[in-house]
Amino acid sequence: MMSKIISFISGIIFGVGLSVSNMINPEKVLGFLDLFGQWDPSLIFVMMGAIIVSAPVFFLFRNKNKPLFADNFAIPTRKSIDKNLIIGSGTFGIGWGMVGFCPGPAISSLALLNTYSVFFVLSMLGGFLLTKLVDRIIIPTQ
Numbered sequence: 001m002m003s004k005i006i007s008f009i010s011g012i013i014f015g016v017g018l019s020v021s022n023m024i025n026p027e028k029v030l031g032f033l034d035l036f037g038q039w040d041p042s043l044i045f046v047m048m049g050a051i052i053v054s055a056p057v058f059f060l061f062r063n064k065n066k067p068l069f070a071d072n073f074a075i076p077t078r079k080s081i082d083k084n085l086i087i088g089s090g091t092f093g094i095g096w097g098m099v100g101f102c103p104g105p106a107i108s109s110l111a112l113l114n115t116y117s118v119f120f121v122l123s124m125l126g127g128f129l130l131t132k133l134v135d136r137i138i139i140p141t142q
Helices: 002-020 026-033 043-060 083-099 103-112 115-138
Strands: none
Touching (some): 026 043, 026 083, 103 115
16 A cells, blocks of 8 residues: 555656646647757756756665565566567657657646647547557457
């Protein structure tokens, strides 16, 4: 139960950070991605701030055998690069570049009840469901 509470509090802090840094504003993100037009480098400072805060914490806890609020670390064991990884990451990048949203900021921006954010999150959930459906059809479980 404690890990769920910590996850919830961490999510709230993450969402507030995204809001304060204005990363929930798609125009701000698209301005950052527009390297050859009206480039807005301000989000670099958001990333630098995140690194400055998190790097010492990662350094302090680098030799831990288990997390503070969980039984073990959830580290992926799969290291192969396959078509699903390439297609998924490519789709993510194209979508992010087209609309200026990725899942974290999109979910955080739902608090503003922006129609655009609601439509994006519903579309994202639809994409998740479509992926599950395609996986079941192409790769049926035994």
